[in-house]
Every structure is written in structure tokens, then in C-alpha cells.
Amino acid sequence: MSALRRSPVLAALVIAAVLMVLPFVIVALNAVKSPAEYNAHGPLSLPDGLYLDGLKGFWQRVDFGRKLANSVLISGSVAVGAAVLSILNAYAIGIGRIRGRTWVLAFFVLANMLPQEALVYPVYYLSKQLGLYDTRLSVVIVFTVVQAAFGTYLLSSVLGSFPREVIEAARIDGAGPWQVLWRIVVPVSRPTIAVLLVFFFVWTWNEFLLPLVMLISNDNQTVSVALGVLQGQRLMDATMTNAAALLGVLPAVVFFLVFQRTLTRGIAAGAVK
Amino acid sequence: MSRTAAVSRTAPGAGGARRPGRSPAPRGPHPTRVARGPYVLFLLPGLLAFLAVIVVPFLMNTGVSLTDWQGVGSPKWAGLANYRRLASDAAFWESFRHSLAMVVAMAAVPTAIGLVLAAGLFDFVAKHFGTRVAAVLRACFYLPQVLPIAVAGIVWSWILAPQDGSLNALLGAVGLGALQQDWLGDPDLALYSVMAVMVWVQIGFPLVVFMAGLQRADPRLHEAAELDGAGWWRRFWHVTLPQLRPEIAVVLLWCTIAALKVFGAVYVLTKGGPGGATDVPSYFSFQNFFEKTQVGYGSAVSTVLTVIIMVPALGALRLQTRAEDDAQEGSR
Numbered sequence: 001m002s003a004l005r006r007s008p009v010l011a012a013l014v015i016a017a018v019l020m021v022l023p024f025v026i027v028a029l030n031a032v033k034s035p036a037e038y039n040a041h042g043p044l045s046l047p048d049g050l051y052l053d054g055l056k057g058f059w060q061r062v063d064f065g066r067k068l069a070n071s072v073l074i075s076g077s078v079a080v081g082a083a084v085l086s087i088l089n090a091y092a093i094g095i096g097r098i099r100g101r102t103w104v105l106a107f108f109v110l111a112n113m114l115p116q117e118a119l120v121y122p123v124y125y126l127s128k129q130l131g132l133y134d135t136r137l138s139v140v141i142v143f144t145v146v147q148a149a150f151g152t153y154l155l156s157s158v159l160g161s162f163p164r165e166v167i168e169a170a171r172i173d174g175a176g177p178w179q180v181l182w183r184i185v186v187p188v189s190r191p192t193i194a195v196l197l198v199f200f201f202v203w204t205w206n207e208f209l210l211p212l213v214m215l216i217s218n219d220n221q222t223v224s225v226a227l228g229v230l231q232g233q234r235l236m237d238a239t240m241t242n243a244a245a246l247l248g249v250l251p252a253v254v255f256f257l258v259f260q261r262t263l264t265r266g267i268a269a270g271a272v273k
Numbered sequence: 274m275s276r277t278a279a280v281s282r283t284a285p286g287a288g289g290a291r292r293p294g295r296s297p298a299p300r301g302p303h304p305t306r307v308a309r310g311p312y313v314l315f316l317l318p319g320l321l322a323f324l325a326v327i328v329v330p331f332l333m334n335t336g337v338s339l340t341d342w343q344g345v346g347s348p349k350w351a352g353l354a355n356y357r358r359l360a361s362d363a364a365f366w367e368s369f370r371h372s373l374a375m376v377v378a379m380a381a382v383p384t385a386i387g388l389v390l391a392a393g394l395f396d397f398v399a400k401h402f403g404t405r406v407a408a409v410l411r412a413c414f415y416l417p418q419v420l421p422i423a424v425a426g427i428v429w430s431w432i433l434a435p436q437d438g439s440l441n442a443l444l445g446a447v448g449l450g451a452l453q454q455d456w457l458g459d460p461d462l463a464l465y466s467v468m469a470v471m472v473w474v475q476i477g478f479p480l481v482v483f484m485a486g487l488q489r490a491d492p493r494l495h496e497a498a499e500l501d502g503a504g505w506w507r508r509f510w511h512v513t514l515p516q517l518r519p520e521i522a523v524v525l526l527w528c529t530i531a532a533l534k535v536f537g538a539v540y541v542l543t544k545g546g547p548g549g550a551t552d553v554p555s556y557f558s559f560q561n562f563f564e565k566t567q568v569g570y571g572s573a574v575s576t577v578l579t580v581i582i583m584v585p586a587l588g589a590l591r592l593q594t595r596a597e598d599d600a601q602e603g604s605r
Contacts, residue, residue, distance in 0.1 A: 009397055013390070017413035020473065023428050024416070026439050043439040044446060089319040096312025104316070106590055111327045113586040115534050117558045117575040121337070121568055122330035125344070145326040148319065177311050206421040208537035209555075213563065224537075228423035231430065231541050241431045248424030256412075256419045 094159025426541025
């Protein structure tokens with residue numbers, strides 16, 4: 001506190017940081033108020049006690065457990081699938097140094113920047129033709145490819161600086177490209193791959209447009225889509241809105257904490273090398 | 274460069290992260306003796322998947338933009354009719370003007386604020402109060418970046434609600450009731466409200482990238498300037514800014530691309546309303562695809578959007594290849 005008084009710059013930065021997290025705090029406070037309490041005292045009062053019926057009611061009404069499971073399943077599958085695809089692509093580009101790799105890489109980067117609006121209708125149409133519409137698999141397939149575009153780019157540049165001697169030595173010992181990839185390149189690149197897995201998971205978790213279009217039945221929706229659609233219908237009262245917001249915020253905060261640890265591990269691994 | 278930036282998109286701790294691939298091995302005098310043949314096979318699954326999921330749909334979308342199609346039956350060839358219609362559609366141009374507003378809110382403003390915050394956290398807070406304090410503050414600014422945009426939308430549409438929203442309640446409580454507004458429902462205000470929310474969402478990204486950039490910069494320059502008696506502002510302007518030039522370019526390009534793609538925030542906050550006051554091209558094409566079932570017209574809108582996004586995208590790609598070449602020349 002005394003540090004704050006001595007330094008106006010620190011005080012200003014702390015106030016700005018508090019303003020940034022204030023919306024989260026207000027949401028958390030109001031999610032544990034009863035509707036009567038909310039109506040009597042408005043959004044700014046402190047809650048009298050912990051009223052959890054709003055959260056419980058919302059959880060049951062939207063079958064939130066199911067939405068969470070869908071999000072975990074989709075984001076997890078995409079993270080693993082996209083990482084594998086990125087590894088294969090990057091192995092050919094970064095280590096294999098195939099001809100025209102600059103162009104291939106540019107193609108992946110541009111594909112990653114393409115607006116999903118330019119893909120969404122054909123993807124919607126094709127998935128209907130293939131019987132994949134309104135399945136979680138369809139979303140997994142599309143995002144595996146979209147995320148792998150970024151992963152290919154990142155991993156290719158990391159593998160571009162992979163010590164050639166190690167690979168040469170393994171080859172002299174009789175290892176084929178497939179063995180070199182899984183026994184040497186992948187284990188050594190583990191920190192980068194771990195970072196990719198986390199990015200892919202969080203990015204896919206947060207995706208909105210494509211899941212909104214592709215997952216129309218309640219049983220298949222992700223957390224983002226379910227909450228976005230509810231909000232769009234303008235049917236929620238204040239308590240329910242706050243319950244929805246808090247339940248949407250919590251997983252993000254969890255990732256946030258988990259994520260920092262992953263990165264610290266990555267940094268440590270980099271420092272050892 | 275921008276791979277670091279892109280990583281930092283969700284990397285709160287990227288500040289100290291070792292930059293992957295920052296010093297790629299120079300292409301040695303002995304090119305690899307490994308045969309290139311089998312490696313192409315490893316690229317096959319990736320290329321096929323890309324063909325099926327991105328290239329084919331994209332070409333279909335472009336093709337459909339030249340037709341008149343309701344999504345059922347067979348498309349009727351229409352030539353450039355959709356594009357002609359688009360050129361004279363006031364709602365379309367309006368949505369692109371809002372895109373520019375989003376570029377201001379998501380690229381220009383966060384970059385400017387992010388620079389000041391990063392400099393303040395890095396060479397003031399970290400120095401005088403420890404890196405832990407700086408890291409915690411950075412995390413606070415970064416938090417909105419990991420939030421799904423749908424959830425951010427729920428939070429803010431409730432805070433900005435006209436009747437019992439917290440912002441209006443707060444204004445009332447401090448005696449500024451006269452300033453209470455229907456923040457998202459007033460056509461004159463809605464766009465500014467959405468812009469303010471997007472600044473809040475976006476600010477953490479430039480901050481994290483700039484702080485990582487400052488870590489890379491040579492501290493001696495800064496110390497020399499300090500010894501010469503340069504004040505904070507002059508050091509910021511003459512030392513910090515030039516050092517961060519590559520990061521600034523990358524952040525501006527990435528954020529511009531993100532701003533042009535904005536969809537979720539508009540969908541959840543305003544649905545493009547009131548009366549199209551916050552409509553953006555991505556939402557405009559979405560409406561044409563799925564609400565008005567004017568698929569041909571929607572495809573034309575999204576094709577134009579793609580062409581526009583490719584401008585900053587190619588810029589980013591150029592920067593990347595240049596940074597890579599520099600790193601290759603510079604290493605060893």
C-alpha cells in the first residue's frame with residue numbers, strides 16, 4: 001500500500017489492471033445473489049450470502065455438463081490431431097527441406113489467415129452431403145486442419161534449426177525417416193509441441209462461427225455456442241445471465257493458470273538446452 | 274517474428290519464453306545428403322486435408338459468388354451480378370466502414386495503449402517493485418484474451434444493459450445519472466460501445482508481445498539514455514519505440530486481420546443492430562447465408578472480405594520471411 005502511495009505510476013497501473021478484471025468480479029458477485037436480492041439492491045451491492053441456486057438452475061437448464069464434455073472432446077481431439085498433422089508437415093518442410101518449401105509454407109500461413117466466412121457455407125453444404133452435419137466430428141475435422149496451418153508454420157521454423165548431426169548419426173545407425181521422426185525429432189521438440197497443444201485447445205474452445213453453424217442440436221453444442229445462442233435469444237434474466245457468464249469464465253481462468261505452467265516448463269526446457 | 278506474436282496471442286508468460294527458431298542454423302556449405310524423396314510423403318496427409326477442408330470450400334465459395342443460389346436446387350449463373358449489386362449496396366459499404374472502426378478499436382488503440390503499458394511495466398514496475406508484480410499486472414491485462422468471445426459478450430451486454438446494467442447503476446450511484454445511456458441500443462452509441470469492449474478484449478495481446486520484445490532489447494541503450502539525463506518520455510520515444518519497431522509492425526498487422534474478421538462479438542452484443550449500426554462484413558455475409566438464404570450474395574461479400582484481408586496477410590507474410598532471412602544472416 002505504501003508503495004502505491006509513493007509511486008503514482010504504479011498506482012495508475014494497478015488501477016488500470018483492477019478496471020480490466022472488474023467485469024469478472026462484478027459477474028462473480030452477481031452470480032451468487034438471489035433474484036430478490038438483485039432486484040432489491042441492484043448489480044453493485046455485495047451479496048448477502050452464497051446463493052447457488054441460480055448457478056445450479058442454469059447448469060441443469062442448459063445441461064452444462066454435457067456442453068463442457070463436448071467442448072473438452074472437440075478441443076482435445078483437435079489439439080492432438082492438429083499437433084500430429086503439424087509434426088508431419090513440419091518434418092517434411094523443416095527437416096526434409098523439400099523442394100518449394102517456402103511456397104508450401106506461405107500457402108499454410110495464408111490458409112490460416114483466411115476468414116472462416118469464406119469457407120463456412122461450402123463446409124456446411126458439403127457436411128450435409130456427407131452426412132456429417134450437426135456432428136462433433138465435422139467441427140473436429142475442420143479445426144484440425146485450420147489449427148495445423150499455424151502449427152506447421154511454427155514447428156517448421158523450430159525444426160529448421162534442428163541439429164543435422166543428430167539426424168545424420170541416426171541414419172548412419174540405420175534408422176529410417178519414420179524412426180528418426182518419432183524416436184528423435186518428436187521427443188526433442190516436446191516443449192514446442194506442448195505449447196502447440198495448449199494453443200490449439202484454447203483456440204478451439206473459444207471458436208464461435210463454425211460451431212454455431214455446424215452444431216445445431218443441443219446435445220452437440222459447445223460451451224461457447226450454447227452461451228452465445230442463449231444470449232442471442234435475449235431470454236435470460238440478470239441472475240441467469242450472470243450464472244451463464246461465470247460458468248463461461250471459469251474454464252477460461254483454469255486454462256489461464258494451467259497455461260502459464262506449461263510455458264514455464266517450456267522456458268525451463270529451453271534454458272537447459 | 275509473427276510466430277512469436279501469434280504464440281503470444283494466448284501466451285501470458287511469453288515474456289521470458291525462448292523464441293522458437295530465432296536462430297535457425299544457417300544453410301550450411303554441405304547441403305543435406307539425405308534423399309528428399311521420402312520426405313514429400315510426410316506432407317501428403319496434410320496437403321490432402323488442406324485441399325479438402327480449405328482449398329475446395331474456398332473455390333466453391335468463390336464459384337457460388339458468381340451465381341444466384343438460395344442454398345437449395347442448382348445455382349443459376351449470374352456472372353458478376355452479385356458484385357455489381359454489392360458495389361451499390363449502402364448496407365454493405367456501411368458494414369465496411371464499421372470494419373475500419375474495428376481496426377481502430379482492435380489494432381490502433383490497443384497498440385498505443387499496449388506500448389505505454391509495456392514500457393511502464395517493464396522498465397518501471399519490474400525494476401522498482403520486482404518482476405513478480407509486473408507479471409501479475411500483465412496477467413490482469415491479458416485475462417480477457419483467453420475468454421471465449423461469446424462469454425465476453427454476455428458479460429458486457431449485461432454490464433451495458435439499459436435498465437439494470439452495472440455501468441448505468443454505477444453512474445446513478447455517483448450522481449451522474451444524467452449520463453446513463455442505452456449503450457448498445459442507441460444507434461448513435463452502439464458502435465462506440467462495441468469498440469470499447471473490443472479494446473478491453475484486445476489490449477493484452479500487444480502488451481505481452483511488447484514486453485517480450487523489451488526483454489530482447491539491449492538494456493545498455495536505455496541505461497545510457499538515463500545517464501544522459503533523458504526523461505522517461507524521451508527514453509520511451511527515442512529508445513523503446515525504435516527497439517520495438519518489428520513487434521509493432523507485426524502486432525498492427527495481426528490485429529488488423531483479427532479486426533476485419535470480427536464476428537462473435539457483434540453476434541452476441543448487438544446482432545449488427547440497432548438498424549445495422551454495428552453490422553460488419555462477416556456478420557453481413559452470415560446473415561445473407563443463413564437468415565436471408567441469399568447464398569450467392571453472401572459468398573460475394575465473403576470473397577471481397579477475403580481479398581481485403583489478404584492485403585495485411587501478405588504484409589505479415591513478407592515481414593515474416595524478411596525476419597527469417599535476417600535471422601539467418603545474423604546468426605553466427
